[in-house]
Amino acid sequence: MFDFIPYLISANYTQHRRKFQPNHAFEKRITKSYELVYFLDDSNCKMILDNKEYKIVGDTIVFRKPDQHNQSFMPYESILLCFTFQPLKKESNDDNGKKDLQSIIMDRIITDPFVDNIKTIYNKPNQGNYRRIFEDIYKESLLNRQYSSYYFSSKLMEILYGLYHENNSNLYTNDEQVTDEDLLVILSYIHSNLNNCFTVKIMSKELSISERSIYKLFKEHLGTTPVQYINECKLNYSKRLLLNSNISVHKIAIMSGYDNSTYYITLFKKRYGITPLQYRNKRAET
Structure with missing residues (x-):
C-alpha cells in the first residue's frame, strides 16, 4: 500500500518566450522538491537533468525528484507543480505541531516502488487529459480556498497514477x-x-x-x-x-x-x- 500522499507547495505558469531569446540557457539549479512540469503546445526546447539531455516538445510531461541537477533552455511555456509527500497517518511534529517547509521537503525524499516506477519524460502521454488537470490545479492555487489542499492532493495523485499506469498496466486489478x-479519489469526485x-x-x-x-x-x-x-x-x-x-x-x-x-x-x-x-x-x- 502506498503510504504517502502528494502535498502541493506551489503552482506556477511560466511564459518566458516574450522575455528571452531562443536557446537562452537558464541557470543550473538543484531541485528542492518533487516537480511535475507540463510543457505547452509551442514548447520546443531541451532540458539537462543529471547530465542527461532531453528533447522537449509540446504536450510533454517531466517528472523531477529532489536533489536532481536541472537546467532548461528556451523556448518553452509550461505549468510547474512543486510538491512533496506527506504520510497518510498523522505523525508527531515539534511542540507547536508545525514544521518549516524545508524540513517537510527533506523528510519527504522517499523510496517507494510507485514513485520509482514513474519515468522522467512522457512525450504526448496517451492516458488522461493531463493538460486540463495541470491547468485546474494552477487556477485553484490562485484562489487559496478552504479544503484546496485535499483537491490538490487528489489531482496530483490522479496525474501520478496516470503516468505510472502508462508503463505499468497491472496497476489496477479486479481483486484490488x-x-x-x-480517499483521494473520493475527494476528487466531491x-x-x-x-x-x-x-x-x-x-x-x-x-x-x-x-x-x-x-x-x-x-x-x-x-x-x-x-x-x-x-x-x-x-x-x-x-x-x-x-x-x-x-x-x-x-x-x-x-x-x-x-x-x-x-x-x-x-x-x-x-x-x-x-x-x-x-x-x-x-x-x-
Missing part, C-alpha cells in the same frame, strides 16, 4: 482491495461535483467503493463523516455565490447541489447562525 488512496445533487450511495456506486469503506476512510483520516464534509464544501461554495452574484437563494441552492432550497437554508443557518440572505446582506453592509 480498498486502500487509503481511495470537489468535481459540488454543483450536483448526489448522495454517499450514488458516489459509492459510481466509484465502485463501498459505503462502509467511504465512512471508514473519512472517520480515520478527516475525523468527520462524508455527509458532513460534502455539506461543508457545498455551503462554502454557496457562500461564494452569495457574495459574488445577485442570484436568488433558491437558484443558489440548486447550483450548490441541493434540490430543496428549504433544506439548504436550514443547513446554512445551522452551520453559520444566519440565513443565506442575511449572510449576503451582512457582508454587503461591511
Whole structure:
C-alpha cells in the first residue's frame, strides 16, 4: 500500500518566450522538491537533468525528484507543480505541531516502488487529459480556498497514477482491495461535483467503493463523516455565490447541489447562525 500522499507547495505558469531569446540557457539549479512540469503546445526546447539531455516538445510531461541537477533552455511555456509527500497517518511534529517547509521537503525524499516506477519524460502521454488537470490545479492555487489542499492532493495523485499506469498496466486489478488512496479519489469526485445533487450511495456506486469503506476512510483520516464534509464544501461554495452574484437563494441552492432550497437554508443557518440572505446582506453592509 502506498503510504504517502502528494502535498502541493506551489503552482506556477511560466511564459518566458516574450522575455528571452531562443536557446537562452537558464541557470543550473538543484531541485528542492518533487516537480511535475507540463510543457505547452509551442514548447520546443531541451532540458539537462543529471547530465542527461532531453528533447522537449509540446504536450510533454517531466517528472523531477529532489536533489536532481536541472537546467532548461528556451523556448518553452509550461505549468510547474512543486510538491512533496506527506504520510497518510498523522505523525508527531515539534511542540507547536508545525514544521518549516524545508524540513517537510527533506523528510519527504522517499523510496517507494510507485514513485520509482514513474519515468522522467512522457512525450504526448496517451492516458488522461493531463493538460486540463495541470491547468485546474494552477487556477485553484490562485484562489487559496478552504479544503484546496485535499483537491490538490487528489489531482496530483490522479496525474501520478496516470503516468505510472502508462508503463505499468497491472496497476489496477479486479481483486484490488480498498486502500487509503481511495480517499483521494473520493475527494476528487466531491470537489468535481459540488454543483450536483448526489448522495454517499450514488458516489459509492459510481466509484465502485463501498459505503462502509467511504465512512471508514473519512472517520480515520478527516475525523468527520462524508455527509458532513460534502455539506461543508457545498455551503462554502454557496457562500461564494452569495457574495459574488445577485442570484436568488433558491437558484443558489440548486447550483450548490441541493434540490430543496428549504433544506439548504436550514443547513446554512445551522452551520453559520444566519440565513443565506442575511449572510449576503451582512457582508454587503461591511
